[in-house]
Amino acid sequence: MLMGNFLKNRKSVRDFKKKKMDDRTKTEVLEIFKDLEMEVDNKYFNFILFEEGEKIYNVLNGLAGYSGVMIESPCYIGVRLKEVNDKSIITASYYTEKLMTLLTHRNLGTCWVNIKDVDRGVKVKVLGEENKNIGYLVALGYPKAKNPFVQEPTSSRYGVSDIVFKDKIGNSINAGELEKRGLEDLFYYIRFAPSNYNLQPWRFIIKDDKILLLLKYSEEGKTDLMDAGIIMYYFKELGKVIGIKSEWQLLEKEDIECGDSRYRVIAEIKL
Structure with missing residues (x-):
C-alpha cells in the first residue's frame, strides 16, 4: 500500500x-x-x-x-x-x-x-x-538534509479502536469485522494523517454499508474543518486501493454527544 x-x-x-x-x-x-x-x-x-x-x-x-x-x-x-x-x-x-x-x-x-x-x-x-x-x-x-545520527521526535497516535466505532460513537468494533470488510489496513494507516496541533480529532462510525466521519470538539469547544478535508483526502486515496469508488457526501446533522465529549457530524461515504 x-x-x-x-x-x-x-x-x-x-x-x-x-x-x-x-x-x-x-x-x-x-x-x-x-x-x-x-x-x-x-x-x-x-x-x-x-x-x-x-x-x-x-x-x-x-x-x-x-x-x-x-x-x-x-x-x-x-x-x-x-x-x-x-x-x-x-x-x-x-x-x-x-x-x-x-x-x-x-x-x-x-x-x-x-x-x-x-x-x-x-x-x-x-x-x-x-x-x-x-x-x-x-x-x-527544498528540505535540509537530515542528520542520520539524530533520532527525530515522533508524535503519539491513537489506536484504531480509539477512532473507529460500530453503529454509534463509543461502541467498539471488532478487529475481525474490520478485516472481513477489508478496512483493517486503511484505518491502521489513516491514523498517521496530520491534524491541527496533532489533536487527531477525527472519528469514524461504520454502519451498514456507510462510514460516517465526525470531528471531536476541542476542550475550547471548537473544531477545525481543515482537519476534515485532510482526513477525507487520505481516506479517499487509501480507499482506492481496496476498491472504494464512492465520494464523500457532506451532511448537516445535529452534534453527537458521548460522555463528556461532543462530536460534529461532517460527512459520509458509501463502501
Missing part, C-alpha cells in the same frame, strides 16, 4: 534550504495549482505563490506558525477561499493536502502554517489586501 507507507512516513518539513525554486520547477508548481483548481471548476479556492519568503517570515515571526512557531522557508503558498463556508474550507484543505503530496513527489518539502489569528492589517502588509482573509499558508522549499 504505497499511499499507506507514504502516510506513515509523512513528515512536515520545518527546516528548509535558502535555495529558491528554479524557473522550470516554479512553472510545474503553478501548473499543479491550475490543475487542482480546475478539478473543482475553480469554485472554491485559489492557490497563490508568494516568493518573498524572507519578508513574510520576518513579519509573521512570533505571530503565526505551527504550534506557535513560525516556519522559515523561501516561498509560501496561500490558500485563498472564494467564499468562507464549510464546503469551501473542507474542499480547500482536501486539495491542499493533495497539492502537498504532489509537491513531495517533486522533492519539495511543505508544512502547514496557521495564520488564522494574525491581525488582518498585518496580513494586508505582507500578503496584500486581496489576501487578508487567508487563514493558512503552506511553507514550501
Whole structure:
C-alpha cells in the first residue's frame, strides 16, 4: 500500500534550504495549482505563490506558525477561499493536502502554517489586501538534509479502536469485522494523517454499508474543518486501493454527544 507507507512516513518539513525554486520547477508548481483548481471548476479556492519568503517570515515571526512557531522557508503558498463556508474550507484543505503530496513527489518539502489569528492589517502588509482573509499558508522549499545520527521526535497516535466505532460513537468494533470488510489496513494507516496541533480529532462510525466521519470538539469547544478535508483526502486515496469508488457526501446533522465529549457530524461515504 504505497499511499499507506507514504502516510506513515509523512513528515512536515520545518527546516528548509535558502535555495529558491528554479524557473522550470516554479512553472510545474503553478501548473499543479491550475490543475487542482480546475478539478473543482475553480469554485472554491485559489492557490497563490508568494516568493518573498524572507519578508513574510520576518513579519509573521512570533505571530503565526505551527504550534506557535513560525516556519522559515523561501516561498509560501496561500490558500485563498472564494467564499468562507464549510464546503469551501473542507474542499480547500482536501486539495491542499493533495497539492502537498504532489509537491513531495517533486522533492519539495511543505508544512502547514496557521495564520488564522494574525491581525488582518498585518496580513494586508505582507500578503496584500486581496489576501487578508487567508487563514493558512503552506511553507514550501527544498528540505535540509537530515542528520542520520539524530533520532527525530515522533508524535503519539491513537489506536484504531480509539477512532473507529460500530453503529454509534463509543461502541467498539471488532478487529475481525474490520478485516472481513477489508478496512483493517486503511484505518491502521489513516491514523498517521496530520491534524491541527496533532489533536487527531477525527472519528469514524461504520454502519451498514456507510462510514460516517465526525470531528471531536476541542476542550475550547471548537473544531477545525481543515482537519476534515485532510482526513477525507487520505481516506479517499487509501480507499482506492481496496476498491472504494464512492465520494464523500457532506451532511448537516445535529452534534453527537458521548460522555463528556461532543462530536460534529461532517460527512459520509458509501463502501
